[in-house]
Amino acid sequence: xxxxxxxxYLPPDINPTQxxxxxxxxxxxxxxxxxxxxxxxxxxxxxxxxCDLMHDPEHVYVAIDIGxxxxxKALLKDTNNMVRIKxxxxxxxxxxxxxxxxxxxxxDIILALSLLMNDPQTACRENLHLAFKHLAQVPSGARxxxxxxxxxxxxxxxxxEEEKIQxxxxxxxxxxxLEDATEALTSRAVPFLKEKLLAANxxxxxxxxxxxxxxxxxxEGKKQVWQYDVIPILVHLLKDRVEEVRANAxxxxxxxxxxxxxxxxxxxxxxxxxxxxxLGSTLRKARLNSIKALTMLAEAPxxxxxxxxxxxxxxxxxxxxSEAVQRAAQIAIKTIEWKP
Numbered sequence: 364x365x366x367x368x369x370x371x372y373l374p375p376d377i378n379p380t381q382x383x384x385x386x387x388x389x390x391x392x393x394x395x396x397x398x399x400x401x402x403x404x405x406x407x408x409x410x411x412x413x414c415d416l417m418h419d420p421e422h423v424y425v426a427i428d429i430g431x432x433x434x435x436k437a438l439l440k441d442t443n444n445m446v447r448i449k450x451x452x453x454x455x456x457x458x459x460x461x462x463x464x465x466x467x468x469x470x471d472i473i474l475a476l477s478l479l480m481n482d483p484q485t486a487c488r489e490n491l492h493l494a495f496k497h498l499a500q501v502p503s504g505a506r507x508x509x510x511x512x513x514x515x516x517x518x519x520x521x522x523x524e525e526e527k528i529q530x531x532x533x534x535x536x537x538x539x540x541l542e543d544a545t546e547a548l549t550s551r552a553v554p555f556l557k558e559k560l561l562a563a564n565x566x567x568x569x570x571x572x573x574x575x576x577x578x579x580x581x582x583e584g585k586k587q588v589w590q591y592d593v594i595p596i597l598v599h600l601l602k603d604r605v606e607e608v609r610a611n612a613x614x615x616x617x618x619x620x621x622x623x624x625x626x627x628x629x630x631x632x633x634x635x636x637x638x639x640x641x642l643g644s645t646l647r648k649a650r651l652n653s654i655k656a657l658t659m660l661a662e663a664p665x666x667x668x669x670x671x672x673x674x675x676x677x678x679x680x681x682x683x684x685s686e687a688v689q690r691a692a693q694i695a696i697k698t699i700e701w702k703p
Contacts, residue, residue, distance in 0.1 A: 391416070391425050398434040403443055410438070410449035417453055420460040427457075427466040436475045444484050451479065451490035458497035464504050473498070473511045480520060488524070492531035499538035508535065509543045515550040522555060526564050533559070533570035540577035544584055552578055553587040560596050565605045572600060572611035579618035588619045594628040601637035610649035613641055617652050620659035627663065635660060635669050642676050647685050654680065654691040661698040670699045 397409035413431070416422045438450040454472065457463035467473060476491045498504035514536070521532055540547050556578065559571035575593065578584045588594060597619065600612035616634060619625040634656070641653035654677070660666035677699070680692035
């Protein structure tokens with residue numbers, strides 16, 4: 364005769380670490396209530412469920428509308444490590460959507476997250492910097508970070524954080540400095556970035572060069588790049604083994620050589636020949652940046668004299684697949700062939 368036995372194993376589709384989600388329109392309000400629970404396990408399960416739901420922008424909209432951001436702000440101060448880690452994870456997922464980024468600005472999430480920059484949990488800090496990176500991808504988000512006064516702290520953290528977080532910091536800084544580089548320039552951003560140009564990590568070198576492009580847009584940035592002797596390092600990076608690093612180094616030189624001092628520093632560092640080699644790069648931005656940097660150098664009589672023998676290199680680029688490269692090549696030729 365058969366006997367009924369109860370299995371000791373859970374059904375395969377049940378996750379005991381995640382809250383049961385209510386049906387339909389009640390799902391998010393119920394989770395919001397659970398975020399405010401005094402029971403630790405209940406808060407943790409609710410956060411796990413939210414991590415899944417926030418990939419859908421419609422759920423993000425509803426979550427913001429019912430007050431989930433305020434609940435998450437409170438959980439950023441929770442004494443439990445897992446709660447803080449999951450709360451920052453939910454926020455960085457929300458920040459991948461436009462509606463989430465708008466919610467960040469309306470509910471002062473930037474400052475709330477910034478209080479965790481010294482959190483002992485690496486995962487927590489990584490999540491908050493992912494959120495800042497996503498937020499900075501839109502101009503209003505970048506301005507929000509700048510107006511919160513966080514740029515000096517972000518610059519300082521470049522020296523302290525782990526490499527994977529340094530990469531996120533550089534992404535955030537590059538976007539923010541395109542909006543306003545003033546605070547960065549008074550916070551020694553240029554010497555800190557100079558140090559990162561020498562990093563063994565390919566991504567850090569590339570992102571540091573890109574961030575230097577942004578910081579070099581204002582005149583004060585161009586001056587500091589020259590004053591801190593960054594130009595010879597950028598010229599050295601034109602021969603880097605990574606094409607993205609070479610392209611971004613050329614872009615930084617493009618801005619740094621606008622000033623007379625920058626032009627002659629680049630000429631003294633023998634920038635022309637590695638830049639000429641980059642004209643044949645398969646990467647469009649490498650070709651474009653090198654053309655523009657060479658155009659700047661052609662404005663100096665010494666640079667123009669050297670480049671006159673290389674006009675055919677630019678003629679080839681007049682029929683480049685990219686219209687921007689074509690226009691830049693035409694301007695370069697006019698500058699090189701100009702007669703005083």
